[in-house]
Structure formats: C-alpha cells, structure tokens
Amino acid sequence: MGKKKADLLQGTLDLLILKTLTLEPMHGWGISRRIRQLSDGVLEVGQGSLYPALYRLKDRGFVKTKWAISDEDRRVKVYHLTRSGRQALKAEADGFRLFVGAVVQILETS
Amino acid sequence: MNWIRRLVWRFEVLFSKKRVDQELDEELRYHLEREAQANVARGMSPEAARRAALLDFGGVEKTKEEVRDTRGGRGLDDLAQDVRYAFRGFKRRPGFALMAVGLMGLGIGASSTIYSVVDGVLLEALPYPDPESLIYVDSEGSNTYPDFLAWQENLSTVQDLSARAGADGSLTGQEGPVRVRISLVTPRFLALLGGRPLFGRLFDEEDQRENNPVVVLDYGFWVRNWGADQEVVGEQLRLDGEPVVVAGVLAPGFTPPEHVTGPEVDVWTLFDAQGWSAGTRESKTLRTLGRLKPGVSLGVAQAEMDALNASLAEDFPDHFIREDGSPKTFPLVPLRDATVKSVSSTLMMLLGAVGLLLLIACANVANLFLARGTSRADELSLRGALGASQGRIARQLLTESTVLATAGGLLGVAMAVLGVEVFKRFGPGDLPRLAEVAVNPRVLAFSLILAAVTGILCGAFPIAQAVRKDLSSKLREVPGRTTPGRKGNRVRDSLLVTELALTVVLLTGAGLLFRSLLERMEVDPGFHTAERVVLPLEVGDTYSVEARAQFVTDLRARLENVPGVGRVAASWVTPFMFPPGTCCWASRIWPADSEDPGTGKNTFIHPVTEDYFATLGVEIPFGREFAAEDFQGDGMVAVINPPLARRLFGTENVAGRQIMVGGNGPVTVIGVEAGHHHWASLESEVDEGVYVPYQTWGSWFGLLHVVLESGVPLQTLGPGLRAGIAELDPEMAMGELVTMDDFVSRSLATPRFLAILFGSFAAVAFLLAAGGVYASILYSVGQRRREMGIRLALGSRPNQVTRLVLGRAGALGVVGLGVGVAVALALSRLLSGLVWGVSVTDAGTYGGVCVVLAITTLTASWVPAFRASRTDPVETLKAE
Secondary structure: OOOOOEOOOOOHHHHHHHHHHHHOOEEHHHHHHHHHHHOOOOEOOOHHHHHHHHHHHHHHOOEEEEEEEOOOOOEEEEEEEOHHHHHHHHHHHHHHHHHHHHHHHHHHOO | OHHHHHHHHHHHHHHOHHHHHHHHHHHHHHHHHHHHHHHHHOOOOHHHHHHHHHHHHOOHHHHHHHHHHHOOOHHHHHHHHHHHHHHHHHHHOHHHHHHHHHHHHHHHHHHHHHHHHHHHHHHOOOOOOOHHHEEEEOOOOOEOHHHHHHHHHHOOOEEEEEEEEEEEEEEEOOOOEEEEEEEEEOOOHHHHOOOOEEEEOOOOHHHHHHOOOEEEEOHHHHHHHHOOOHHHOOOEEEEOOEEEEEEEEEOOOOOOOHHHHOOOOOEEEEOOOOOOHHHOOOOOOEEEEEEEOOOOOHHHHHHHHHHHHHHHHHHOHHHHEOOOOOEOOOOEEEHHHHHHHHHHHHHHHHHHHHHHHHHHHHHHHHHHHHHHHHHOHHHHHHHHHOOOOHHHHHHHHHHHHHHHHHHHHHHHHHHHHHHHHHHHHHOOOOOOOHHHOOOOHHHHHHHHHHHHHHHHHHHHHHHHHHHHOOHHHHHHOOOOOOOOOHHHHHHHHHHHHHHHHHHHHHHHHHHHHHHHHHHHHHOOOOOOOOOEEEEEEEOOOOOOHHHHHHHHHHHHHHHOOOOOOOOEEEEOOOOOOOOOOOOOOEEEEEEOOOOOOOOOOEEEEEEEOOOHHHHHOOOOOEEOOOOHHHHOOOOOEEEEOHHHHHHHHOOOOOOOOEEEEOOEEEEEEEEEOOOOOOOOOOOOOOOOEEEEEHHHHOOOOOEEEEEEEOOOOHHHHHHHHHHHHHHHOOOOOOOOOEEHHHHHHHHOHHHHHHHHHHHHHHHHHHHHHHHHHHHHHHHHHHHOHHHHHHHHHOOOOHHHHHHHHHHHHHHHHHHHHHHHHHHHHHHHHHHOOOOOOOOOOOHHHHHHHHHHHHHHHHHHHHHHHHHHHOOOHHHHHHOO
C-alpha cells in the first residue's frame, strides 16, 4: 500500500456512491471495493464513513435496499439507485464539475 | 413515490428499531469478513488481516452510532426517549407534576369556558343562509307598519324586508288553553331566515292578501304539546279565541332571530295587515329585518334608506324628525351585531379577566418549574458534563413542560365542558345565543394552543436557567450550600411581582363589581316587592273594547275571592316587566293651559285599574289614588309621577292641575305618586310616567298583567287563580306566575352573575397568589439555609433573620401592589359600562384590595421567615 491516498472532500462521498451504483446494484463492501478500483487505489473509502453515508442516502430516498444472495451464498443487503437518486447524482455531478473546474482554474493561474 | 418510501423507512426505524439494528450488524459483519478475506488474499496472516480490517473499520460501535445519527428518525427517537424520561421524573416527584397539571388545567379550563361562550355568542355565524347579508333596521325599539311598507316598496338595495310583532296568547286545541309566545310576521319572514316546513307549509303572500287565519308551529312546541303528531297539520285551533288553522310545523333546528323575536317562539302567525295597528304611525310594534341584495354594501343601502326617510319626513315630520330638529335615522345594522352588540364588550372583558387568571396560574407553574430546575441543576450539569449538548438538555426540559402542558390541556378541556354547562345553567338569562354555546372544534383548538403556549412559556424559564450558566460553575454550586446568585432570584422575583400585580387587577375589578351590585340592591324600587304576585294574561281580539273593560272589572272581583289573595289590580304592564322605554304607549304631555309643544319628549302612558297603587304599596304624597267613580264617565283623570310633575309645572304638588295627554284632555291630575321604578332597571332614574284609568284608556288593547297581594306559595295559589279565570273565560290560558321579588331580582341577574364570576376568578387568583408567595419565599429561604445558619452562628438574633426575609417579601409586595394598582387604574375604563354607583377608581376598593393583599403577602412569608429564624446553625452546618 505504498500508493499515495487522497482524503475525500466533504460531500463527495455521496456523489461517489451514487455514481458507483449507476453501473449495477451493489452491497456495501462491493461499493467500497469498486471506488478503490476505479480510483486506482487513490480513494480509500473509510468504511466507518461508508455506512453512515449509505443510511443517509437511504433516508433521503436516493437509494433503496433489497436483500439478495451473494456469490458465496450469503444473505447480503444490496443497494439500488432510485430515480430521485439518479436525478440527485446528475445535479451533484454538475455542481462538482463546476467546483473542480473553478479550483483547477485558480490553481493553474500563476 | 419517493416520499412514501422515505416515510416507510422512517416508520421502520422508529418501530422496528431492533430489526434495523440487527440488519446493520449483519451488514457490518459481512463487510469485515470480506475485508479480512481480501487482506488474506494479499498475503496477510488471518489474524493480522482481521486486525487490520478492524482497525480500518475504526470501531464498529462508533460506526453504528454514526449510522443511527444519519439514518433519519433520530429526532423522533429522542423525543420518545425524552417523554419516557419525563414520565419517570414525574413518577419520582408526583406532587410537582400534579400541582403543575392542576394549575395549568385550572387556567386553561377557565379560559376555554369563557372562550366557548365568546365563540358561540360572538364568533359563530348566525344559523341562517348567507348570514352576513342579513340586516336589522335599528329603530330604537320598534317601528310602525306604514314605515315598514314604505321601506319594503321603495328600497331597491334590500330584499325580503320582513317584520315581526310579538304577543303572548292562549292557544286552545282539544285540551285546555296553553299559554304561547306568538310572533306575528310578514309572509316572507321565515323564508328569509331559511325556515323550512317539516310538515305542511309556511306562509305565502296569498295568506296575507286573503287574511287567512293560519299558524305555523315551532318544532319543540309541537313535540311538547302534540307529542309530534303529524295530524296536527290542517287541524283547527283557537288562538285567543279566534279560529286558526295549522298550516305547518317548522323543521327542527330553526333558531328564531333572538334580537327580533326573543329566544323562543311557540306559534308563528301572520301580522294582520288590515288591522288597526297596521294603519297608524301611532303604533310602534314591529321589528324589521331584511337581506342586502348581492353586491350591495351596507353604506349604499344606508344612503338609500336615509334618502327615503328624508322624503317621508316631508309628509310625516313628527315621525321622522327629532325634538332637536335633526332627522331621525334608522341605521341598518348587520343582524349579528344587533344581536350581540350589547354583550360583546362584557364578554371580551371576561375573556381578558380569565386571561389574567391564566397568566397567574402560568406564573405559579413557572415558579414551580424554576424551583425544580434549581434543585436538579446538579443532575443537568452532570448530563452536560457527560456530553449532552445544551440543545439536547433544552429539548429535554421542553419535552417535560410540554408533557405537563398536554395533560393540563386535557384537564382544561374536561373542565371547559363542565364549565360551559355550569355557565349555561347559572349564566344570565339575557345573554343572547347562549343555547348555541358548546365546546366545539374551535374551542378545542384554542385550548390546545393555550396548552402549547403555556408549556413553552413554563418550560422557557428553567431552560434559560439551565443554559445560562456554564457547566463548571454549576458543578461547583451545590444547592443549599452557596447562596444563589441574584440572577436566578430576579426571574423568580419578577414572576412573583407579576402574580401580585395581576391579582390586584382582578381583585379590584371584582371589588368594584360587587360594590356596584350592592349599590343597586340598595336602591328602593318605590313599591312593596314582598308578597306581590304578577299574573300575565292576554285578553284577545274576540273581546270588544267594552267587553274587555267588563272582563277586567269582573276578573278583579273574582280573583279577590280566591283564598290567600288580598288586593287585586291590573295594568297593561306591571313594574319590572320590561327594560326602559320598551313598551307600549308613549305620547306628548303638556299642561292644559299652555300650547301644544308640537314636538317634544314622549312620556309613557300606563292604563291601570282601581287600587293599582294601593296593591303595589306605592305612596301617594299629593292628592289621591284612583277611586271607583274615576272609572265611570269620561275617565279624564290621571295620576302622574314626580319627574313629569316637575317638568310640566316645576313642582311636585300639582294635584288638581290639568294636562293634555296626546290630543286628549284636559285631564285632571288627581294625584302624584311617590315615584316608583316602572322599568326593569334599578339603576336608571325614575322615568316620567302618567297613569290613567284602564277601562277608558286601555281596554282597546289585549295586554294585561294582574298584580295580586298574596303571600301564598305560587303552586298553591295557581289552581285557585286558574279556576277563577276559567269561570270567566274557559279559553284563556294563564301566564307563568312570578313574584315581584323575583322580577326585581331578575333585573339584577347580569350584574350579580358578573360579580360572582369575576369574584370567583379573583378568589382563585388570590389563592394562587398567596400560595405563590408562600412557595417562593419558602424556597428562597431553603436556598439560603446555610447563610441563615452562619448568620445565626455569628450572633444574629432570630428576629433579625425573620426581618431579613420579611423585608424582602415586603419589598416585592410593595412593587407588586404598586404595579397592580397602576395597571388596574389604566384598565378601569373598561369596567365603566358595568360599574354603577361607585367610581371605577374608587379609592376605598383599591385601598381595601391593597391592605388585604399586603397582609396576605406578609402572612404567607411569615411562616417561612419564622422557620428560617429557628434554623439550628449547628445542624445546618453539619448537614454537608
């Protein structure tokens, strides 16, 4: 684990989770692994923050849960993106791009 | 759909918390295992992998707690916990909870009761279709039929203009005669107010054109007297001896317009548009109402009315122009205002008074909360030290007060339901719309809002107290060990001052009302009220003028023979039957040797029989009373009263002088009576009056009240009188017998009721204030026990300690009384309409209230003060 890791910006975790779930419904551990993979190990989602985030998203109605059977025959809770979750993702992603663009622009101004 | 899902989830969290927690557990366990497996796959030993995963996880419990925070429903969860906690606390100290709930219940119950009355009487819409457009023509009493016709034909802005005259009479069916309250109305009257027939029909225009003798029966009257027999429709009955046919029965639930008809009407019949009364502007018997046409404002209608009356004034100047030359106006008033205007200020004042009572109760409860808050300061600081945020503690305290206030509110609603019944039973009979008063949803909402406000207000003090101080200082402060800071005391002191001040306001109000009741009771009505009984009769239109005169003569002779009856006399109207200026015949009176004044004050004319003054026990200081010979011949004799004598001749000794009564005369004044009160009001000056022989002047009109000298109980007297009347006229129903004492007492019903109601508010306020002072001083002494102990140990004499406590109480008392007197004086104007015979700033009342409250305050503080001075210093100091 010699790679450099980045801290998650406040608020971006929700965005990442929602994005991850656009591909397919996943259980908690799957989400954390997928984020790590997609970011080439740069983003490590501290699981202590993953579950609170998942429950927060559920309370807001952005994800829904279903029980399913995993590959190794275990009962697991699988998170699905809801329609309003999809809308929220779009809105937040746009906002985030705007934000990052602005930050990058400032950083590259010399 | 999203919100449904979210709602379901919230419910799951709230009600299946255990399952939700288990599922979280399961999820986390799975996560840990997978993480460990992944680590093993990367080459770690299983133990190390598991440890790494756990480390990575950052503490399972912490995550669970965080999940609980974020998953929603936390607020509700906490609330449930707080409520449980509050109940546990109350169970530990039931005295506090009971006291607080009782006080709030009392305050809310009393307020809700009065609010119910205000709501039913003032706020609730009248029970008629489109009630806002109904208007009443205010003609300072009654108007004439020709006026009514002129308005009805010419007003383009008002529709369905209708009028009503009233009478009592006898209705005879198969069984004997029944005394009934009759309303004689124009054809559209009932339809205007949305009346519908249950059976048969109501009146129509043809009935009036054809002069059909039809009646419509009130539902309740029909049920009472016909046992709800439908066959009554079409049945022939006799009303005051005249045959009438029942056209229909009104559907239940029709409320007569009280201001126009009185609260109850048994029989509706048509106003006789061809009769004598209908053809003259001398006879004012009608009350008129109508409906504004759609889109017409009151102002526009009034302008049309004024213009119409101005043109009528050209033809009938006496009638439409006042004594002072100004045109007589007939204001159009919304029917609701006309109905309740007389009582609205009184009711609002009562509401204000009961509001003060509620504030006093609240101040007491707040004081209780404060005392409790101080004694559990250590508990709260401990919770703070353990990490509870100030917001969390505030919420806990607020929950407690809300739970108590909710209980108080429920108790209050129960008390209001009871209170409304009591109010309806014992309230003044002349309060309009009293029957409609009930605890309705608006009242419930009112009570609950009161409860919520009370809860928040009472909770606010301990919260301010708990949040203000920082934790460390609070932990250092052990109750009873340090003398509390001035800040905490200041809140309690100002509550106490407020309580005393409000009590002063209520007590002075009650004092003034009681004094003016006593003043009224002191007034001599000018006749003997004891052992005098009034018997109302209606000598109907089957009697000719002569026959009626003969009947009255025979009646007196017959009733004098009834056992237990002394003298008997009769008149249209006996004293204390009607409020000032309301019945029945008034005309201009002037000395016979001077000119007709043209316009001038109208004086009421009272036709009476022989022995009238003797039977009532009224003295005749000048001249003599009517004698038998006055009733023969032309009857041009009169007895007048002192105010009229003074106005006409400037002196009271005017026996033998001659006057003109209306156009009639000259009439010789044979006597001047002592000046008794004729109207049902002890508080107004004796009104001018002229008394003339009934047989000559009064027998054209059927109204008759017989006054009998008799000390026999009414139920014994009744059958004898009824038998006597039946001998003369088997179809004449007897009105309800009433003693003169009762009549006079009834005229005081409203002031008496107000005095009692206000007095009970004040009494409760007084007890609350006394209790409040006692509890507050007792508490503050308790807080300073150690200080007292030290003072005594250092050589203070017990007296000095007592004086220390009493001094503080005295200072608070002086401020409270001062503020209270100032507020009471400022508000005293509101009472001016109700207080009579004393000034609203009566020094005696204010002084008396202050003395009583000062003594009470000192007495209530003396007990704790005395106990403080007996503190054993050794024991107090050892008690650490």
